[in-house]
Amino acid sequence: PQTIFLKDYAEPHHWVDTVHLTFKLAPRATRVMSKIVFKPNEANTGDLILNGEDLTLLSARINGAAIPHEQTDRHLIVKQADLPDGPFTFEAEVEISPETNTALEGLYMSSGMYCTQCEAEGFRKITYYPDRPDVMGVFTVRVESDLPVMLSNGNPQASGEGWAEWHDPWPKPAYLFALVSGDLLAHSGQFTTMSGKTVDLNIYVRKGDEDKCAFGLQALIDSMRWDEQVYGREYDLDIFNIVAVDDFNMGAMENKGLNIFNSSCVLASAETSTDATFERVEGIIAHEYFHNWTGNRITCRDWFQLCLKEGLTVYRDQMFSGDMRSHAVKRIEEVLQLRARQFREDNGPLAHNVRPESFVEINNFYTATVYEKGAEIIGMLRRLIGDEAYYKGCNLYFERHDGQAVTIEDWIKAFEDVTGRDLTHFQQWYSQAGTPRLSVTESWADGSLTLTFTQSTPPTPGQDDKRPQVLPIMIGLIAPDGSEVVPNTVLEMTESTQSFTFDNLAERPVTSILRDFSAPVILQRDIDAKTRAFLLAHDTDPFNVWEMGRMLAKDTLVAMITEGTPPTTDYLDALKTMLSDETKDPAFRALCLALPSQDDIAQTLFDAGTTPDPMAIYEQREELRHILASFLQDILPDLYDKNDAGAFKPDAEGSGKRALRMAVLSLLTLNDQGKAAQKLFETADNMTEQAGALMALLSAGIGQEELASFYAQWFHDRLVMDKWFMMQIAVAAPLEAAHIAQNLTHHSDFDMKNPNRFRAVFGALQGNHGGFHAPDGAAYKLLADWLIKLDPLNPQTTARMCGAFETWKRYDADRQSMIKDQLKRILGTPNLSGDTTEMVTRILG
């Protein structure tokens, strides 16, 4: 496989005007007829280069005549000398086999339906085409099928028995092409846009799933309205279709007018879905819808610019979810996720720039860094320039680049133009990997407080020397009486070391630093117990209140693990006070009660220069759970009763109460031998509580009967069964996890070809830190065995799951050597895919 470099970008030799495609669908012999009008690119003339993989070419003509052409396993090339002058029409007929396409890229079949996934480079598995995002064409598609529903992008144009035609007036790159055909039912609605146009909305699902669409449809309507109200962006077709597909490598795909969703990210009902699922569905529907402007109308010039659409769209979906629910709670959840996924990536062998400079397989760069750090960059930009300039800049970007394929430079330029600022230094966030460490000291004299910040970023693979980043550090100052003397203030740090002074202060205030997590850094602050307790009680920034509690919990666990010190009353009392404070949102209190994950503790220990012992981490975290259960025993039953949300509604209020109730139940179960959890398991009318009760029981080492009855109740529902597989592995004791996972791979409902099921088992195994790092190395071996089996079928999912091994350098010599052995075994597998080869090679370093 070849490495592709950003610096080598060159425009294509040919642009596309129009594309006509006809699909005669058949499981093993689909015919695809294409008619493409090309025009030469006068700025870069040359051969006609078309991508194509796994295609059987039946015919190729230019302007109606057969043409001399070269064909390799990846291209069809027509020499410039053999091309007519000026525009020409290329026609081809190819045959493909969707039924045997297990990679789920291109045209494939899932549960009897035809569907496509073309991002990033899947269109080349459908027909010969310049499959690159800067080539945009107007598509007309005819589908011929035995199945009743036939969909493609854009607006429906005509249809008859066994055929349908679609026309998409908006020029688009091939990665946004989509086609679906199946025996599907639609859950339908309408939306009237800000200019009064009516848009038909449909969510297409398999029979039996039609009662799980209402929430998704409402989320779509809310997203459409929000994008009009907040960004002024209106939808631009007569119809917006969503299709739920069971076999899908990622969450969803924003194809123009025809979003395709992993069914786990669109279907939701109270009985079968947890609050977390409802929240995810709402967020992903919004994300894919928002791509219509940030990604589709304005797309990426090349795949190195992926963060241009993904970082911005994640930022937009985060803002939306904050507006729909609670900004404070959402921000804490975002940071938890960022630290768990992106910091982990940024501090290991897979660290890369938000805009990478090279790749072998672009699918390996749909990462937390591109998505989540990409979103953090947008948040920082907004904080630095202010809300008004942010929206002005966005509007300028939309106006200036509508219909274009652009770069990060184009995005930044819009903000330079509206603010008059030079954002060159800020733009370095896209080209420097690694998480900055930020430390701070304070000095106080004569009514002046000086904060001195120092930043440094550790080396990452291929980038030894790091420069200071531009950091918006939001702070607040609080007087000893608890009043805020300096409200939210953004300090703009650009140097390695920089001081900021606040004058005319009557008394020395307490500083609240990095409010709302205003920059994606690791804050290293020596903070004494008194200051921390003060901030816990008085900080007006909810993120920092949570953060103080988090630090207390982490320090407590680290001291238990490394020194055998029992928890201090500081921590226990603070937690009790917080939990009992009914002025605080239950969702927020639930987040305060949740202990840091084992993986988080392992990284914290490693950062502090200690080799983490996964067994000690597991045992001490369990010990702390027992200590909390006992210390809080007088308030737990009451908290449990008071947070009964009543009839299920998947809104912020109900889900917040249930989150607190389930977190409480998990501790309560350690005190009452599972009585409350068993009762709830039997009586719950919603999955949040049923699964919450089951998890509480399993986490306490009981609940096998309930696990069996859960199976008996839900074996027919594939999404609930994913939970059944996942839960028992996720909470298994370290020495049992690999064994349980292995047994489950023999279960008749285990299907390695279904990415959701594969992830339910092996995602849960790698997420069970103690179990994955059990001393015998059984989990390492089991995962490697299955990655080797999956790779020939589905390289994309295999490569992604290799990330389980990315933290190997944290651990002791024995574990390092066991992991390396498995990685080398994977790498030594004959015919290993390029995707997996690239990932394993990078992880090994």
Ligand code: HT7
């Ligand atoms: N833009 C979509 C990315 C995506 C994808 C990428 C590679 C392989 C399969 C895929 N399915 C979807 C999803 C998104 O970010 O909106």
Ligand code: ZN
């Ligand atoms: Zn996206």
